[in-house]
Amino acid sequence: MHSRTQAWHALVLGGARSGKSAFAERLLIEDEEVLYAATAPRYEGDAEWAERIARHRTRRPPTWQTVEFGESPAQLADLLLTADRTILVDSLTLWLTAAMDAVGAWDDEAWREGKPRAALGRLVSGLVDAYSNSARSVVVVSDEVGLSVVPESAGTRRFRDELGALNQALAAAADEVALVVAGIAVRLKPGSQDARFGVTY
Numbered sequence: 074m075h076s077r078t079q080a081w082h083a084l085v086l087g088g089a090r091s092g093k094s095a096f097a098e099r100l101l102i103e104d105e106e107v108l109y110a111a112t113a114p115r116y117e118g119d120a121e122w123a124e125r126i127a128r129h130r131t132r133r134p135p136t137w138q139t140v141e142f143g144e145s146p147a148q149l150a151d152l153l154l155t156a157d158r159t160i161l162v163d164s165l166t167l168w169l170t171a172a173m174d175a176v177g178a179w180d181d182e183a184w185r186e187g188k189p190r191a192a193l194g195r196l197v198s199g200l201v202d203a204y205s206n207s208a209r210s211v212v213v214v215s216d217e218v219g220l221s222v223v224p225e226s227a228g229t230r231r232f233r234d235e236l237g238a239l240n241q242a243l244a245a246a247a248d249e250v251a252l253v254v255a256g257i258a259v260r261l262k263p264g265s266q267d268a269r270f271g272v273t274y
Contacts, residue, residue, distance in 0.1 A: 215240050
């Protein structure tokens with residue numbers, strides 16, 4: 074079992090509205106100082122989206138510090154390597170959306186030509202390396218999007234495939250992996266036997 078001072082890395086997966094974010098936050102509820110890496114972009118004029126972000130904020134303890142990466146996905150890897158406290162990343166799904174926006178990976182013709190593919194590959198490999206080598210405890214939240222129908226558009230299929238590959242890479246590097254379904258967490262990779270996972274299942 075990990076001690077409270079030993080770094081550990083976890084990945085929390087789940088579908089939309091599955092309870093994955095709340096579960097990830099419960100894992101760290103005893104940590105007074107947490108860096109909450111929020112990857113959601115801010116869509117001006119979208120009141121419903123703003124309300125979702127506000128609900129997430131109200132759940133966090135007041136001692137947690139929020140850092141937003143919705144407009145700067147490349148900087149998340151730097152945070153994982155330089156932070157001085159535990160980190161919660163929510164979510165990898167929105168991070169990948171922003172990363173694909175940043176490199177133009179939604180454009181089918183550009184993707185076939187290879188430049189966005191290479192640029193996205195660098196962002197993804199940088200993030201995976203930073204997660205693997207972070208000296209701090211890190212909990213990452215991500216969606217499991219491969220259980221539904223095959224998306225109609227090429228860009229959406231590309232996103233599904235890239236997120237699936239990214240989830241696999243982080244799962245391989247993680248000490249703990251959990252899948253949350255209907256608010257219930259199922260342990261997929263119980264490598265560390267960390268007490269915080271045991272009491273919340």
